[in-house]
Amino acid sequence: MLHLASRSPRRAELLARLGLDFGVIDLDIPERQGASEAAHEYVRRVAREKAGAGLLEVVAVPGAVVLGADTEVILDGRVFGKPADAVDAAGMLRTLSGRTHEVITAVSLVSAGRETQAVSTSQVQVAALSDADIAACIASGEWDGKAGAYAIQGRFQAHIEHLSGSYSGVMGLPLFETAQLLKRFGLLQ
Template sequence: MLHLASQSPRRRQLLEQLGVDFSVLDVDVPEQRAVGESPQAYVGRVARDKARAGLAKLGAAPDARVLGADTEVVLDDEVFGKPGDAAEAAAMLRRLSGRTHAVISTVWLVDARHEHCVTCVSQVRFASLDEAAIAGYVATGESFGKAGGYAIQGRGAALIEHLDGSYSGVMGLPLFETARLLREAGIVIA
């Protein structure tokens, strides 16, 4: 049985698109970047920790497989998490304005015997945003709960000038890479 260790409704929606049967596990792992840890290593570690926490929650279920994922926005080696308030969201958008940033998304599939992962790195270029555009977007409330303070699948799409990579990866679960990972593990994709 496949389990998704994620509280993200977007990840659930994306995994459903693959036609895979799964259940959702509620896990809570610390998301704190260690000193000297690269952004890619950080994203990979958090995704792995989520998958392992989900597996631990299931106990000794021998056929359990758990998918854990993490996605972060990275600019100038700085990881932009989820903004805590409107001022932080606006500050993130100001920094992203007119620039290209990376979105790193890593997915781990773990079971009692194996651990496998895939990573997808997309490049996203924001249009130049003036203060009115930033304030207007933050006022929609869409910035909250989203890495980097924007949602590509919502109104945030209008802020993006160019995407080189995976749309679903920027949303939170790179579908091509995830489908390949699942197939390699013998999980049937509809």
């Protein structure tokens, strides 16, 4: 049985698009980058930790497979995680304004005897944002709980000039890479 170790309704929605039945494991895994930890390694580690913690929750289930994922926005080597509040979110959006940043999503798939991982990296070019644009983004509430303070599938989509990479990866679960991992585990044809 497949289990998604995530609180994200977007990840559940994306995984459902692959036509699989799965359970959801609600976990609270600390997402803190180590002082000397590179951004890419941080994203990979958090995805592994989510999958591993999820597996501990369902270890008694025969044949349990757990999928964990992490998505981060990165600009100039800095990880833009989930904003602490609206002021933090506005600051993130100001920093991303008129620039191209990287969105990295790592996906880990684990079972009692196997583990595999894939990483999706996308480049997202944000248009120059006015103060009014930023205020509207904050007022929408879409920033809450989103890496980089935006949801590409929401209103912020109108501020994306260019995307190179995986749209679903920027949303939180790159479907191509996820499907490849599920095929390796025999869960998808």
